[in-house]
Amino acid sequence: MIETKDLVLDKAKFSDWEKMLENVWSHPESAKYMMWNITTNEEDAKIRIEKTIEFQKIHDTYFVYEKKSGNPIGFAGVEKISEEVWEEAGICLGPNYVHRGYGKQILQALIEYCKQQYNAKEFIYSSREQNEASIRLAKSLGFEQFDSDVKIDKRDTQEYKLLKFRLKL
Numbered sequence: 001m002i003e004t005k006d007l008v009l010d011k012a013k014f015s016d017w018e019k020m021l022e023n024v025w026s027h028p029e030s031a032k033y034m035m036w037n038i039t040t041n042e043e044d045a046k047i048r049i050e051k052t053i054e055f056q057k058i059h060d061t062y063f064v065y066e067k068k069s070g071n072p073i074g075f076a077g078v079e080k081i082s083e084e085v086w087e088e089a090g091i092c093l094g095p096n097y098v099h100r101g102y103g104k105q106i107l108q109a110l111i112e113y114c115k116q117q118y119n120a121k122e123f124i125y126s127s128r129e130q131n132e133a134s135i136r137l138a139k140s141l142g143f144e145q146f147d148s149d150v151k152i153d154k155r156d157t158q159e160y161k162l163l164k165f166r167l168k169l
Helices: 014-025 042-058 102-118 132-140
Strands: 007-010 060-066 072-082 085-093 122-128 144-152 159-168
Touching: 007 102, 014 042, 014 072, 042 060, 060 085, 060 102, 072 102, 085 102, 102 122, 102 132, 122 132, 132 159
Parallel strands: 085 122
Antiparallel strands: 007 060, 060 072, 072 085, 122 159, 144 159
């Protein structure tokens, strides 16, 4: 479990499926810069939560819970690049939870987690070029762009530019 001022990052529970469907998974704007498709019905949400729980058993990924409501409002995680280099594995919040400083709290917590848990010396953050809020977030924490790649979105086969940022820890 990872905790911030307003949030808790923790492993998913089956009972989270309904609030994740309501708060995140059913919103096209939540998926816009991600690599997943929206979920629109209860049966698919139950299947999705089961897959998420299994995935989280072997990955450093978490649901994001708002402390004041206890509700799941997004997800985030990290992945190992090398012994001293870690990267975020996606940060996503439901549309009703953006522009509250939660993204910054999550990213700062993930960086600190990697420093403390894994002795990380560098942290990598990626953002699609069109995601201006994500780029502002990276720059606000001192990240510097060091690379970019042209990728294909498998959902619609459209090209996009993925910007890569690094922060020395």
